Amino acid sequence: MLRGLLKLTWLEIKIFMREPLGAIGTIAIPVLVFVVLGRFLGRRLVATSSSAPALIGIDVPVFASVMIALSAVLSLVTIISIYREGGILKRLRATPLRPYTILAAHVLVKLALTAVTLMLMMLAGKRYYPVGADVRLFPFTVALLFSTFSILSIGFLIASIVPTARFAQPIGTVILYPMLALSGLFVPVTALPPALQMVARVLPLTYAVSLLKGIWTGDPWSAHLSDVAALVIVFAVFTALSTKLFRWE
């Protein structure tokens, strides 16, 4: 069935690129925002404080990466629900394609797009973000793909439960973006009130952000084993739940 998986993956990439906003929305816009942000903030920062470059050098790339990952998850949720509503999933199911092959193809598409977007972003932003752009790119890419993969399983679960495509995107947004607020991306988790810290600790995105930030700033993987473990657990739990709850029509 590998032939079917590769064929379906390649086909889904081509189809995605034919969407009016497909390539522009997921690849061009994040890269553009990143460059504009870098240009705008970068100039100002050189003139002002000395602690600021660390902020931009670390947080903006990590922030942009997390946004790429989240948009991949949301787009997966939308696609799955559109496919279900339109009877496409059902039609594919009546072939020898196994259910997980269909889902795996979509995950591969999202991971590939995530990697390409990240790469373009880093290339375009090299001028503005000298920190890290030269050294840690490979491990960071691995960390981002790993985090995306894990968070995609949350997308599966949302896609499994949400009844129609019209609700898929808003519900996905409502679930994912609050997680972002507590993830430690804007405010360090340790600076949150104790109650919110507890909440942050059970949110999967917190571990993704911690891993991404760490790897970007040069931590070895061994310093983030707990993050990796947490993301693996998230993946296992959400994938198991969604296979139980998944509906084809």
Added chain:
Amino acid sequence: MTSRSVIHVSGIRKTYGRTVAIDDVSLDVDEGEIFGLIGPNGAGKTTTMECVEGLRTPDRGVISVLALDPFRDVYTLQNRIGVQLQEAQLQKRIKVWEAVDLWASLYPRSLNGDRLLEQLGLSDKRNAWFMTLSGGQKQRLFIALALINDPELVFLDELTTGLDPQARRTIWDLVRGIRERGKTVFLTTHLMEEAERLCDRVAIIDHGRIIDIGAPAALVARHCPERTVMLVTDEATAGERFRAIPRVTAVTCQDRRFTILGRGDELVTDVIHCLSENRIRVTDFRTELPNLEDVFLKLTGHSIRD
């Protein structure tokens, strides 16, 4: 035609919550025939078909398809059957050849996709996106996808719904072509004309139950033996002559136009004999034969269009 049964369904029942979709459905489809499951929308046609395809599991009853259990052996079965689903869609921007190519890659054995598209009249739409195809073209593509693995058994669910009469006729020819390749076709339709013209045998289903099974002509003969002859004549004594024919049950006359009701296939011949023996001149002569639609009305007490 051999009488080897390729689909055997015995006493299946399927409920959704409190709604009984189908109950005690039994039927056999023989090798090489076009078998139609006919009934109004919501009668249980699609549920029955999807149970046979292995897409749904009945709550009780036995199904065997090509000597396989469609639920347990679903992946083996899928290589040997072709499926067209009601109201299924493909990705909006998938090209016709890409869909055929993808489907071909999924099966261990597949036909030449380009030749198949040519046979279905889709060659010039090879590079068109799915969303730009007309209803008839979409259905022809779905037929192509159902045939790509050269299946022994093809399922077609409401294949011509929503198509204009001309597109419908094209599709009928294609379905007959499938039978000529030696394949068995199991289809559903709510169009009685389609069933009558296309199917070797039909099963009539209503409210989730099979009412009767047989060849369309046999069902008509069994349930609606009435025949009607309408003719126009100036002959004053004609009415009495017609009433004297043994098979005639009623004769009415309105402004020289006679309507003769009777039973059995012999009625028309009898009326013609009567006309020639009595040298009755007629200026118009028409017969009206009951069809499957009348059979359905008689068996269910309601029209299939309701």
